[in-house]
Amino acid sequence: MTVTTGPAAVRTGDTAEVLAQLLEYLAPVPPRLSMPPKAFTDPGLYELERERIFHRSWVLVGHADQFASPGDYTALDIAGEAVLVARGRDGALHATSPVCRHRLMPLVAAGQGNAKDLTCPYHLWRYEVDGRLIAATHMRGNPDFDPASCRLPGFAVEEWHGFVYVNLDPGARPLAPELSVVEKEMANYRLDDMVQVTSWTEEWHCNWKVAVENGHENYHAIGFHPETVKPLMTGGIDMQVHYDSPVVSRLLSPAGNPVPPTVLPLTEDEQKVLYSFRVFPCGSVATFGETIAWLSLVPAALDRTVVRGGTLMPRQIVEQAGPENLRGPLEEFTARVNTEDRTGLEAVQRGVGSRYARRGHLSPKEPGVLAFYRSLAEGLRD
Template structure:
């Protein structure tokens, strides 16, 4: 029996493993090879804690969101008993999904195929015309429940029954962003953007300010100079924070800023990633959650959620503020789309090889070390 070849050539791995001052990017194969994407699904996504929703999206008992976690349809449910659960959205009878993708409100989930009905705890309540089925008892039928955690107002879940709990893995990150009170925020707008490139292209673009000097020369660079950006050590934890100091912190705090922040915290911008692809942009008066849904090696769906602090943005200003932030986010992301298109064009060219990382791209280096380890390289 012949052993499987390594996913990446050892010399390519060694270049990416080098210290930051001499490190290279991952090789193009890591982005454009469908076999590597398949390995990522098994080695990264299937065992990771992935963010599915915010508590503010399902505030009342009976509220739910139906979506896919990789290939598993799930229901993120606020139970009638007050508990938050992530349940399989597949009927136990003949495997039809119980609810179509999207939000809703139900006390019972009734299968559209044969009307088997489940409560918000996943318990089968009704199975019509099953008289005569030996040893069948609805009390013994319950939808599988995924492990889930609530962290900073986010509902995360994992398909891995053996995965270590999420919160203890990211204590350094939680401490760093604590002043911004993410759990006080709520989704005000959601923007949808399809991407026709590898998911890592988008993540890497999000994680460095070096490209401000060209891609965002008229938008972000005048406010957040690339040269001033810095990335703290993560002490081996699975996250990275790009801290972008504001060029000018002398003015008043932006409207809606959370109380208790320093001038720097009120004006600076953080672009953060909890590996593999939980992206948050954080400022003193709000945040954006980039919810990535990788579909294939060359396809990723993106939902950008605009989050506003409930304690500082009054209801009468909520819509106007949300519209303004969404418009700005759209301008910035459209600039990033153009950049990502260029990168993908180059990554799929036959002569492209590994490039050298800038010291300003420490976040990419940090993630590459985690990626290589989790991929067994």
């Protein structure tokens, strides 16, 4: 059956079948099986994900340090929708659709930078980074055109203790109340006084869920990361999962032999866990002692995922050590781990496309994966 774009045209037999299988994860006793292979390859399901998940969920896009000055921006693609996040002259963060209102020329390429304003390359209309039109060339002769009411459509944007989230639904419910438990549990990490030391963007050739499910378990440290992550997991690969809501889950792993903190007032109990929380669909924040890492896995297409991440450390440590001394080792470690994940997950993407691919059985070591499946099913439910 052919699949064309648009929500009405996507319900092929495959899509309906895979959707029904995913909804089974909402049962009181969910199947302890991995997702059907078609969940990673079916174009109809991807259309549903765009419509029901990525057009109305909070997507982690970066850290406030990337938006320190007016004009600082990140331009990205969220499941096929161009998005510009920028610090305006008013000091506030704005998220807009950076597509010119004249004849739909994209105003900015994906990436980061600083812009005084946005000039359309086509006929040179100019916009503020917050979306307001500054000037439109040669338009006075058209009495129907009202420059005052012409502006780039806006999206919802929220900063939670430095982490910047965007929601394409401008009327989305705020994110912060969802994170109230995390807020309390992370108080001693003093997120507001953390500095971003490194950040990166990569593209992986796999479906976003191949990457996100991998990020919900430590089990794969033994296979993908024997010399990098595994030696750090001195407490083992088990994890405790708290499923707070379809939006937020918390994953706690034993920290093994904790190194006492130098700056943060972490309790003994806090030193004994690696704490992380996920904001569905694709954002995570995790602690490693006094270092915090964030990761966001955003689909660019059915089989391509843009991976963004960063590492933060307490300002006092960064100032004492000098950011340039911290950056090198952190970048090197991250690049190694990312390459291990990317190489492995791109191979998995080839595996899910096999005609002999079937659902597999999940290990008790991967309860986080089931939590993700449950959120996914909630998001896909009509």
